[in-house]
Amino acid sequence: MRVFFPVTLSQALSLRSEYKCTVLSGGTDFMLKKQVLLSNESDLLVLQKVEELREISVKDGIIHVGACATQTDILESSLLWGVFRDVVSCMSCPSIRNLATIGGNICNASPAGDLILLMSLLDANVVVQSLHGRKTIKIHDFITGPGKTVLKEDELLTEFCFEDSLRSYSYFYKKVGTRKANALSKLSFAGAAKYSGNTVSDIRIAIGAVAPVVVRSAEIEKLFSNRSRQELNDSSYSISKLYEKYLKPIDDQRSNAMYRKKVSLNLLKYYIERVI
Amino acid sequence: MKIDFFLNHTFCTVDTDPLRSLADVLRRDFNQTDVKQGCGEGECGACAVLVETNVVHSCIYPVVMAQDKKILTLRGILDTSEYQAIKKGFSDAGSVQCGFCTPGIVIVCYDMFKKNVQPSKDTIMEYLSGNLCRCTGYNSIFRGMALAFEYYKNMVRR
Numbered sequence: 198m199r200v201f202f203p204v205t206l207s208q209a210l211s212l213r214s215e216y217k218c219t220v221l222s223g224g225t226d227f228m229l230k231k232q233v234l235l236s237n238e239s240d241l242l243v244l245q246k247v248e249e250l251r252e253i254s255v256k257d258g259i260i261h262v263g264a265c266a267t268q269t270d271i272l273e274s275s276l277l278w279g280v281f282r283d284v285v286s287c288m289s290c291p292s293i294r295n296l297a298t299i300g301g302n303i304c305n306a307s308p309a310g311d312l313i314l315l316m317s318l319l320d321a322n323v324v325v326q327s328l329h330g331r332k333t334i335k336i337h338d339f340i341t342g343p344g345k346t347v348l349k350e351d352e353l354l355t356e357f358c359f360e361d362s363l364r365s366y367s368y369f370y371k372k373v374g375t376r377k378a379n380a381l382s383k384l385s386f387a388g389a390a391k392y393s394g395n396t397v398s399d400i401r402i403a404i405g406a407v408a409p410v411v412v413r414s415a416e417i418e419k420l421f422s423n424r425s426r427q428e429l430n431d432s433s434y435s436i437s438k439l440y441e442k443y444l445k446p447i448d449d450q451r452s453n454a455m456y457r458k459k460v461s462l463n464l465l466k467y468y469i470e471r472v473i
Numbered sequence: 474m475k476i477d478f479f480l481n482h483t484f485c486t487v488d489t490d491p492l493r494s495l496a497d498v499l500r501r502d503f504n505q506t507d508v509k510q511g512c513g514e515g516e517c518g519a520c521a522v523l524v525e526t527n528v529v530h531s532c533i534y535p536v537v538m539a540q541d542k543k544i545l546t547l548r549g550i551l552d553t554s555e556y557q558a559i560k561k562g563f564s565d566a567g568s569v570q571c572g573f574c575t576p577g578i579v580i581v582c583y584d585m586f587k588k589n590v591q592p593s594k595d596t597i598m599e600y601l602s603g604n605l606c607r608c609t610g611y612n613s614i615f616r617g618m619a620l621a622f623e624y625y626k627n628m629v630r631r
């Protein structure tokens with residue numbers, strides 16, 4: 198096995214296209230799954246020295262988060278707002294957050310991935326680069342199922358982009374797990390709302406770990422945008438009925454389907470009736 | 474693969490599988506048995522070490538990532554004033570029972586001191602959220618850390 202330590206993104210891209218490489222970023226999930234992830238002939242591409250992939254910056258009203266930004270980087274960044282702290286501080290523990298990267302969390306494509314839920318709520322775009330160029334993919338199209346993404350063998354996920362103006366929304370985040378730290382989500386719920394006066398001009402709802410991919414419905418959100426709080430409150434039952442058909446949870450070692458469905462619908466009702 | 478790093482201020486080289494865990498390499502190849510191997514999957518924190526300025530769980534840290542880095546284990550901080558304060562704080566509060574989790578917790582505590590984190594109960598609990606202890610029920614550890622911080626402040630003031 199050969200191990201490559203690229204220092205720049207262009208080096209990383211040419212190595213990725215030239216050799217059959219497994220990409221190692223933070224390594225926290227990799228080490229647990231290395232037998233599965235690593236075939237015998239595979240080389241290793243270690244991204245930890247590519248500083249440009251760790252940057253968090255804002256340009257023309259768009260926030261760019263490098264794929265190798267660690268969870269600690271996200272937590273400490275002054276460019277990101279409260280909901281990032283809410284989400285990241287519920288993930289693992291400080292010593293794992295020092296290593297684990299946002300790109301790793303998204304490429305893992307776990308239905309329970311906490312940052313996937315947040316990126317989905319923010320309608321983030323994923324930037325994928327290869328020697329042949331750069332393309333931008335919507336996060337909903339990037340992740341196709343549990344553990345599955347559209348990333349090809351010669352491509353690298355390099356950054357996430359979303360609008361800076363989203364900081365003006367009000368956020369609500371709730372993760373249901375066995376303990377506050379070091380637990381994977383049984384399910385997770387995030388909501389965002391933008392107010393103009395007493396009217397909710399935009400509402401976003403994302404539910405994680407209840408379907409193969411994060412549940413978000415632009416259709417339902419559009420239907421209930423530009424409503425007053427009272428109107429939303431009155432329609433909480435019908436909203437939860439509409440979401441119910443999207444929830445297809447499974448039984449696994451962390452929880453069971455019935456609990457996941459019940460609790461996510463309860464959280465949805467709580468969000469609409471009490472939080473908004 | 475040959476990997477070079479600084480272990481407790483000493484330059485070291487090891488020729489090994491790049492995906493072996495750092496905990497395994499430190500224990501077997503360098504006899505650093507103060508780095509405890511607990512769960513082996515990043516849950517318990519008994520294997521916590523400092524890599525540069527960050528605490529990491531060395532059981533899920535591939536040794537290849539330690540290339541050119543400075544690593545500190547408990548043995549590397551024994552001469553520091555931070556450690557003296559932690560030692561006194563922990564023994565006064567009875568924070569150590571079987572002691573298996575202690576090296577990892579001491580490293581986390583040392584990191585808190587180095588980063589000048591104000592040790593309120595909440596921050597201590599957050600910092601220690603990656604370290605499991607099956608003996609103490611944690612309260613004596615929280616007390617020990619708070620006491621250690623007091624001792625440390627007095628040492629620095631002097």
